[in-house]
Amino acid sequence: MITKSSVQIRKEWDIVGARQMGRNLAKELGFGTVDQARITTAISELARNIYLYADKGKVAYEKIEDMNKKGLRIVASDQGPGIHDLSKVMEDGFSTSGGLGAGLPGVKRLMDCFDIVSEPGMGTTITTIKWVR
């Protein structure tokens, strides 16, 4: 069974809406507090990247409820400038905006699955999954 929902990111405060929604879904799925914090933080990073680099985009959520495992899939997508060097942004400490540069590699460590597709000039789509343990 799959339940889908999404939040549009246009303003800085939409980030708060996005992660609130993620937190609620995580709670419903039965994630513990630590994993809830991880998911919320990951959403915060992804949504902020959209806001900072692409101006607008959306974060979509899918509750995955299979026979043997449950999880939350989060898809952050935008039609922004895209990423030129994917391996570079996955390095710790690389940032084009003067930030810490821990965002994307951090999200990868916070979540269980991480997939990034980006085409310069076409936008970026990041898909991540966290399984309930």
Place this chain on the structure above:
Amino acid sequence: MPETLRKIVVENSDVISKNWLDDITEKRESDYTSTISDSLYHTTNQEFINVIFSSINQRRDTGDMDDFAERLINLGWPLSYITDGLQTFRRVTIDFILSQSDQVDTEEFSRIFNIVEDWVEPIINQLVKQYSGSWEHTVSLQRMALQELSAPLIPVMDNITVMPLIGTIDTERAKLIMENLLEGVIKHNSEVVLIDITGVPVVDTMVAHHIIQAAEAVRLIGATCILVGIRPEIAQTIVNLGIDLSKFPTKSSLRKGFKTALKLTNREIVDLNNFKEEDITTTIDSLK
């Protein structure tokens, strides 16, 4: 033509009001207003239709409409009540006019429609404007209130200040935190500043980045910054993110942070009771 129509409508206001009230009441069934008491709902409807008619009658805007809208806003009635009401009114009125004339061709129909539209449109516009004005006002007030709560700096002791942070930190707040922090450190002559993040729901790289910058700036003006109130789940996410917070001391609670702050300023808390007892025993001992 518009004048004759106006006359027809005004003269038959009883019938139109009745139709309108019936329609509105029927709509109410599955509606947002179901929590409102019947009598209040009926008096408001009555008033609403009166206001509409008086506005059509006088053509020009009246204070009645303003007063009515203001009362609705104060009562917290939804805007959709007004828009639904006016749309229903438009439909009922057009139906009524059409039923009065024998034959209606397309041209006639569109003319009637336009005339009624001309009556209803300005009322809708005015009410929507008033509603949104009141919302904007509320939002701006709340924004101001939020800003006031934003980043207070509390001097708890000589040279020790605490900044409790509560709620989401966005770019604007981060800037404010930095300013208040540095200003406060100078003003209160603090040696140690405790930043308490117990109330911050999410610490992502951006929030961490701002905290690190603030701590670094505090260090530059000669004070020490201690980050306190790091909840276990936050500690784990910070580690996962790979954020380096080793440049300044961190503590799990404000209490522990405060003890460290005392140590840093060469002070300690002494329990007066124990102290007195010891004092007395030593005095007695010395007497022996």
